[in-house]
Amino acid sequence: MNPEQKQLISQKISQSFLFVWGVLFIVFPVAVATLTTDPFVLPKQILLGALTLLSFVALGAKMLLDGQVRIKRTPLDVPVLLFGTALLLSAIFSVNRADSLTSVVTVIFALLSYFAITNGVASKNAALFLVSSLLAGGVLATLVAILAHFKIYLLPFASTHVVTFNTFGSYFDLALYTAVLLPLVLHFCLPLLKQQVNARVGVFAVAGLVLIAGLILSVSVLFTTQKALLLPFDTGFQTAFAAISQDSGRLLQGFFFGSGFGNFTSVFTRFHGASLNANQQLWFLTFSNSSSFVLELLATTGLVGILAYLFLLFKSLLPIGKRYTNPFYLSLVLLALLSFLLPFSYVMIALFFFLLAGYQVYQKAHSPHEYFEIELKFVALKKGVLAFTTLDDGSNTRQNHPTAIIAFVALLVVVVVLGYYSVIYVYADTLFQSSLSSANANNGTVTYQLQSRAITTYPYRSAYYRIFSQTNIALANSLLSLQAGQNSSPSAQSQQTALTLVQQAITTARQATTLAPLSVIEWQNLSSVYRTLIGLGQNADQFAIQAAQQAVVLDPSNPQEYLTLGGLYYQLGQYDNAIRFFQQAITLKQDYGNAYYNLGHAYEAKGDLQNALAQYQIVKQLTANDKQNNDRITAEINALQAKIGSGGQQAAPTPTPSQQSGTQQSPLSLPPTAAPSQPVQGQIPLVSPTPVK
Numbered sequence: 001m002n003p004e005q006k007q008l009i010s011q012k013i014s015q016s017f018l019f020v021w022g023v024l025f026i027v028f029p030v031a032v033a034t035l036t037t038d039p040f041v042l043p044k045q046i047l048l049g050a051l052t053l054l055s056f057v058a059l060g061a062k063m064l065l066d067g068q069v070r071i072k073r074t075p076l077d078v079p080v081l082l083f084g085t086a087l088l089l090s091a092i093f094s095v096n097r098a099d100s101l102t103s104v105v106t107v108i109f110a111l112l113s114y115f116a117i118t119n120g121v122a123s124k125n126a127a128l129f130l131v132s133s134l135l136a137g138g139v140l141a142t143l144v145a146i147l148a149h150f151k152i153y154l155l156p157f158a159s160t161h162v163v164t165f166n167t168f169g170s171y172f173d174l175a176l177y178t179a180v181l182l183p184l185v186l187h188f189c190l191p192l193l194k195q196q197v198n199a200r201v202g203v204f205a206v207a208g209l210v211l212i213a214g215l216i217l218s219v220s221v222l223f224t225t226q227k228a229l230l231l232p233f234d235t236g237f238q239t240a241f242a243a244i245s246q247d248s249g250r251l252l253q254g255f256f257f258g259s260g261f262g263n264f265t266s267v268f269t270r271f272h273g274a275s276l277n278a279n280q281q282l283w284f285l286t287f288s289n290s291s292s293f294v295l296e297l298l299a300t301t302g303l304v305g306i307l308a309y310l311f312l313l314f315k316s317l318l319p320i321g322k323r324y325t326n327p328f329y330l331s332l333v334l335l336a337l338l339s340f341l342l343p344f345s346y347v348m349i350a351l352f353f354f355l356l357a358g359y360q361v362y363q364k365a366h367s368p369h370e371y372f373e374i375e376l377k378f379v380a381l382k383k384g385v386l387a388f389t390t391l392d393d394g395s396n397t398r399q400n401h402p403t404a405i406i407a408f409v410a411l412l413v414v415v416v417v418l419g420y421y422s423v424i425y426v427y428a429d430t431l432f433q434s435s436l437s438s439a440n441a442n443n444g445t446v447t448y449q450l451q452s453r454a455i456t457t458y459p460y461r462s463a464y465y466r467i468f469s470q471t472n473i474a475l476a477n478s479l480l481s482l483q484a485g486q487n488s489s490p491s492a493q494s495q496q497t498a499l500t501l502v503q504q505a506i507t508t509a510r511q512a513t514t515l516a517p518l519s520v521i522e523w524q525n526l527s528s529v530y531r532t533l534i535g536l537g538q539n540a541d542q543f544a545i546q547a548a549q550q551a552v553v554l555d556p557s558n559p560q561e562y563l564t565l566g567g568l569y570y571q572l573g574q575y576d577n578a579i580r581f582f583q584q585a586i587t588l589k590q591d592y593g594n595a596y597y598n599l600g601h602a603y604e605a606k607g608d609l610q611n612a613l614a615q616y617q618i619v620k621q622l623t624a625n626d627k628q629n630n631d632r633i634t635a636e637i638n639a640l641q642a643k644i645g646s647g648g649q650q651a652a653p654t655p656t657p658s659q660q661s662g663t664q665q666s667p668l669s670l671p672p673t674a675a676p677s678q679p680v681q682g683q684i685p686l687v688s689p690t691p692v693k
Contacts, residue, residue: 010065013058017120018129024051025133025354029141029177029347030167034157036426037433040169041346048350049109049422053415055116060411069407072119074360079312080353084111086308087261090301093253094260096516098460102425103262105418110350117357118364127362131184131327134354138181139207141167142214145174149217164226172228173345175218176338178211180351183330185211229285230343231268235276236291242271243299258302259518264290266518267299269555277559277589284560286520289343296343316356326366328359428458432467444475455508462516465508466525472505473532502537505529510689513547523551524564526689531568541572547689559585559592566598575606593622597633597668609644616640619668629668 024047033043063069087107091100121130144154145166153161168174188204191197222228231239247254259267265288277283290296298306313336317329324330332355335348344352435450451468458464476498509529512522527547533540548565555561566581582599585592600615616637623629 022133026137029137060408063404064408079315083308086305090257093257100260110353114353114357124365130358171218171221178215187327231287231291233291236295240295240299243267258300274557293339293344428454462512465512469505469509472501476501520555559588578602
């Protein structure tokens, strides 16, 4: 290939680069897919990851064609790299390393998009094109939500044909996205104040009106029918500082690197205070995001992460100088302020890097003296192995083909490694989504096969193992129930198949706790698996208790965990232990009707009928506004009074203020007490769970 042809191809790459990223900015906010377990976020991550990797391949090819390794430096290169390094280190030092690394890699793609854009795009027209593309994407996403509100559906998927549908999956994210884009569009509408109207200003004005309409719709929905359930700020603040100062066994790692980016759920369960139990709307929820993005960074990435983020903000926004003339500047300022006040999803993190990239492209086009290029060369060993040469704009240097080849190969290796794991991750996710569809269609065999393939393809997601363990238990129960329905004893083959399924359920449930040892839900699942085997497996009762105790350790302020453990003791007939844990649940939440209800039944089973009656009376007060539950407990009170021969006399417990409020509770329920109706013959050898110390 002659030099002219190489130069022509290099120019084509540069020209297509801007177009492709412009298309991404348009498609990114509206990308949804029903083939993945998360139809809203994962398709956006796939799109951004694929284009970022392809961009680096294109940049490497351009270096190879030019025979030079030229890197466009920006003032934010070092801060962005430091922030990415902080995220990566937090994942490496995380106890839930596999889940954290998965979360970090998706953000790393957004971070790398900054370098791809700033190295592949550079002109005034390019900056304007990026602005237009960002706004077009926001407007399109807003129109989808507005039209859906009026029952006009643009997407072909049946699941999107609801009036509350939007392409972000939540009105909260839609509100944030449109709010951050508004300063960007208003910047180009300023000529209207001087009565300077032209076609371009008119287009931006229409875009602004659509975004404002979308913001109004989102905010109105959030304050009426779909109120945003956000972690109270005081709880988020307390949780963040507890996470970096009270993580026993890893104080230094926790202080400097947090719990691992993407692991806020485990931070929340371990460190949130019992005061949240007084909040009737939030007490039973497990939060995956903190009260604000900054507090979440502090908790999950520690001191290193929060300092890296603050340094990035400082270099981006201060000193102001004439940066306010940059259309991206006010949007960045708003997004930075919101990061201190509200939680961010992946979409908002990606938008942050998009704005940073557009900001730098625009700034370079209008203030080129602040920017420069460097050329990487391999030189003689007596001068060192690598050398960086600063280049003026438009300068040309002699081609250094070995350097370009090495740079291209290095980029290709990085792309192949990241691309490989990304592809198997996405493929496994589509398999798992297909398995869930099969489960909904009651096709157990296909469900089992697809979930097994998903785990084999990508064996690093704890959720896969947890759900697969439940699938195995369900299939074992279904197999034995089918035999029972035919009024016949299970055959030897059915017995062996059920035994294999049960053992696999235990193995995969344990593997989930190995991958995510600080995840409460994995220990809850392991306990439930052992619990279904009580009476069938050796020491299943003790193993179920051990796993449930570990869930309590990891979620010590949650009364539901104590209720579950107390229920397990109740099932085993250990009523004193059951009473103790039911009382602890009540201590944490004094208006917890189900805890009083279970406590009453534990007293009744023990033979302490007067204490049982006292608990039932409290339940009656708590369910005063719930007729169904109130009628149920009234009947039980009457039955108990008849049992003890009280002559209609009622105990008179002194209610707490929260009990006097008559808070409506969930349906009253007791833990199961019976083993499966068709047990596997003989005892199943089980393995003890291994709690995290």
